[in-house]
Amino acid sequence: MRVDIRKNGRAFIITFHSRAFDSDYERSRFFKELHGWKQVVKDYEYRRKGVLDEVPHVKIADSVFMVAAEHMKRMEEFFRQWEDKVECDMMEIMIMNRRIMRKLMDENNNI
Secondary structure (H helix, E strand, O other): OOOOOOOOOEEEEEEEEEOOOOOHHHHHHHHHHHHOEEEEEOOEEEEEOOHHHHOOEEEEEOOEEEEEHHHHHHHHHHHHHOOOOEEEEEEEEEOOOHHHHHHHHOOOOOO
16 A cells, blocks of 8 residues: 655654553454454455555554555544544654655555
8 A cells, every 4th residue: 555645745653552442342343443354254255444444554563654644634533433442642744755755655665
């Protein structure tokens, strides 16, 4: 997936960690809504999309990823739904280095 930051170089780094989920089910639901999941029904396999399937991003670590500024509204909406269970920090950054910008736009790059 490509993070397109060519327009203005603005991006956000999002970090999150859980405060306290009421159950394993609730924790699982959060991660399924964020990352999506694979559902198997008899002989059929379905891919259920999560927010990050819809939003171009670059994964930096397990609970850290970067998105272009254009997609921040969607990410804020998602984390607002979970604000009592998940602590989220969003830091705006400006990508000035063209070499780094190319790395971020390369779909096959693993940072």
